[in-house]
Amino acid sequence: MLLKLILGTVIGGILGYLYYKKAGCPNGRCKITSNPHNSTIYGALMGFLLSSTL
Numbered sequence: 001m002l003l004k005l006i007l008g009t010v011i012g013g014i015l016g017y018l019y020y021k022k023a024g025c026p027n028g029r030c031k032i033t034s035n036p037h038n039s040t041i042y043g044a045l046m047g048f049l050l051s052s053t054l
Helices: 002-023 036-053
Strands: none
Touching (some): 002 036
């Protein structure tokens, strides 16, 4: 169970960072995707929540 949560969090963080790199908001108007830290943390949180429900 713990391994599933850790993997979900790490994979979510990686996907959040990749989203920032590929489709991020370059003009800085988007709160989540204009900053790599925010995007990574948001992705990790979503990965954690998704892995905790499965």
